[in-house]
């Protein structure tokens with residue numbers, strides 16, 4: 001349920017419009033952060049829940065730029081997610097999001113892929129330690145779209161007594177962000193963590209990171225945080241490259257993880273900042289269910305983000321496979337941080 005008191009805190013100043021990546025592309029009041037707040041207000045006052053409400057709230061990448069900048073301390077991002085839950089309860093949803101929900105209920109992954117989620121492990125799957133302090137959580141995108149990234153990550157993490165879940169399921173992020181219930185996925189993953197006696201989980205996906213943190217009672221690390229704490233043990237060999245770093249919204253603004261990926265990159269190569277970075281980093285356009293349901297908008301946002309890449313950067317490094325995917329689709333040379341780490345490690349690894 002949308003909290004009417006939280007919604008009424010909006011003084012309609014429009015400050016959030018200046019940063020909302022959706023408003024920058026569409027120019028429509030109803031799709032910008034302030035317009036979404038007005039739609040939420042009308043919903044709390046009993047407005048008819050129709051496709052107009054759905055497409056206003058649906059076109060939010062959950063980037064949290066509005067939440068960060070709001071001078072009245074309103075948190076539009078969370079309120080938009082609350083509004084989406086009301087729309088799901090009223091069955092006013094995009095068919096692309098209903099498909100995501102069906103895929104997750106049936107297959108436990110966003111793609112509706114019936115293949116083994118741990119296929120990237122190959123024969124090593126049979127040798128997985130049954131218990132360990134740390135568990136690697138690959139996530140849907142790396143498991144099914146970038147299995148080589150999942151494999152490289154696991155190979156590096158394996159040096160530090162890390163195992164993987166034999167029956168990992170989606171973290172639930174796509175459902176949580178689009179207003180659906182994700183409790184069944186949380187339960188399935190937590191049950192396995194408990195059975196393995198693990199105390200912490202490590203993920204290389206920003207969306208998974210926020211979702212896993214939301215489970216509660218779980219120690220969660222992003223791959224950059226985990227590796228940054230063990231940088232000296234990695235024996236990094238520097239590379240002759242200049243890169244910039246794209247802060248994924250759910251790792252940066254949502255969770256405050258800005259420095260660990262930068263420390264790792266500085267150990268490997270030259271790092272230059274994007275035109276908008278850290279707290280001000282622009283969104284890649286992929287999150288919040290926007291890539292699935294509004295692909296053209298998603299790609300426009302990604303193309304604008306690519307304008308922030310400094311001319312001297314050989315590549316855009318990031319720490320989220322969804323950002324990699326959306327920025328690549330928009331024509332960017334985006335790579336996962338782990339690709340660079342694995343190139344900088346001695347050949348014995």
Ligand code: SF4
Pocket residue numbers: 009010011012013014015016017033034037066069070071072073074076
């Ligand atoms: S959400 Fe905050 S920044 Fe946006 S219009 Fe309302 S008060 Fe202003």
Ligand code: SF4
Pocket residue numbers: 016019020021022023032033036059060061062063064065066067076077
């Ligand atoms: S979270 Fe981002 S996309 Fe969503 S309304 Fe706020 S600024 Fe716009």
